[in-house]
Amino acid sequence: DVKVTQSSRYLVKRTGEKVFLECVQDMDHENMFWYRQDPGLGLRLIYFSYDVKMKEKGDIPEGYSVSREKKERFSLILESASTNQTSMYLCASSSLAGAGETQYFGPGTRLLVL
Amino acid sequence: EDQVTQSPEALRLQEGESSSLNCSYTVSGLRGLFWYRQDPGKGPEFLFTLYSAGEEKEKERLKATLTKKESFLHITAPKPEDSATYLCAVEVIGTASKLTFGTGTRLQVTL
Numbered sequence: 001d002v003k004v005t006q007s008s009r010y011l012v013k014r015t016g017e018k019v020f021l022e023c024v025q026d027m028d029h030e031n032m033f034w035y036r037q038d039p040g041l042g043l044r045l046i047y048f049s050y051d052v053k054m055k056e057k058g059d060i061p062e063g064y065s066v067s068r069e070k071k072e073r074f075s076l077i078l079e080s081a082s083t084n085q086t087s088m089y090l091c092a093s094s095s096l097a098g099a100g101e102t103q104y105f106g107p108g109t110r111l112l113v114l
Numbered sequence: 115e116d117q118v119t120q121s122p123e124a125l126r127l128q129e130g131e132s133s134s135l136n137c138s139y140t141v142s143g144l145r146g147l148f149w150y151r152q153d154p155g156k157g158p159e160f161l162f163t164l165y166s167a168g169e170e171k172e173k174e175r176l177k178a179t180l181t182k183k184e185s186f187l188h189i190t191a192p193k194p195e196d197s198a199t200y201l202c203a204v205e206v207i208g209t210a211s212k213l214t215f216g217t218g219t220r221l222q223v224t225l
Contacts, residue, residue, distance in 0.1 A: 004157075031211050042217040043158075043201070050210070058212070090157050094211060102148065103213060105157035 003027070004106035006091055012112045019078040021109050023091030030096035032074035033103060034058075034066065036087040043090065049074055050096065081113045116141045116206050120216035127223050130191045135219045137202030138184040147185050148213065149178050150201040158201055161187075192223045 007022035023032065033048040035058075045058030047066040055066050063085060067075045074093075078085055088110050092103040117140045127133055139147070146165050150158035162171040164180040171178050175196065177188040187200055199220045203213040 040217060043203075043213075043215040045212060048212065056210075092157075096211070101211065102160050102163055103211075104160060105150075108155070108157045110155070 004091055004093055004104055006089075006106040006109050008109050009107065010110050010112075012114065013078075013081050014114055015082060017078075017081050017113075019081050019111065019113075021076040021078075021089055021091075021111070023074045023076070023093075023106055024072055025074075025091075025093040025104075026072065027093065027095070027104070028071065029093035029104075030071070031094045031101075031103075032068065033092040033094075034064075034074065034076045035090045035092065036060070037090055037108075038087050046076065081111075083113050085111065086113045087111060116204065116209075116214050118202055118204055118214050118216040120200075120202050120219050122219060123217070124220040125222070127189075127192055127221070129193055129223055129225050132188070132190045132192070134189070135187040135200055135221070136184060137187070137216055139202075139204050140183075141204055141206045141214075143207035145205040145207045147180055148203045148205070149185070149187055150203065152199045152201055152218070154199075161200075189221070192221075194223050194225060197221055197223045 004025045034046045035043040049055045049068045065077045091106040094101045094103045121136045149161040152158045162178040167182045199218040201218045203215040
């Protein structure tokens with residue numbers, strides 16, 4: 001069974017704080033993704049990574065950065081949290097084995113920025 | 115621009131009342147279409163992948179079908195435990211494993 005875990009289920013931070021969200025997968029997947037999910041907007045891709053130390057911008061990268069130092073771990077960083085970054089954050093991973101590989105999701109982190 | 119539209123936004127069914135959810139897509143080239151189930155406060159759970167028009171997949175009370183413009187998720191004799199949000203996503207050729215999601219259909223099944 002694929003398992004994707006996220007470091008926190010709920011987080012409350014203050015405006016201007018630096019925030020780290022961590023994601024770990026145990027299936028030796030090459031691809032890892034960070035999304036945010038907001039009511040009425042669906043899931044939107046923030047950043048993704050094909051390999052260690054590689055990263056690509058998604059559709060909404062502004063205000064975020066990422067780090068992938070090990071294959072199993074992908075971190076999302078909010079350098080200076082703002083209230084409009086209050087959201088549900090979802091991490092996913094998939095294999096690079098072929099086309100149309102399934103993305104498996106973690107349980108999500110609900111972030112509230114005050 | 116690649117687009118995925120799901121309808122209806124919300125659907126309320128009585129237990130045993132079969133229905134279908136729709137996912138229509140406009141993409142330059144489809145590599146795969148994915149269906150996920152999401153329970154409140156949790157991450158999406160994978161259900162099906164469809165790759166080509168005419169393909170069908172089944173799991174318990176769920177059956178997914180695919181045409182060149184849309185996919186349907188048919189729910190036969192639903193039970194209250196089928197209540198969830200159902201998400202559709204597409205992977206487009208040339209976008210390197212990225213998924214474009216619809217906004218989901220929120221399904222409620224009552225006794």
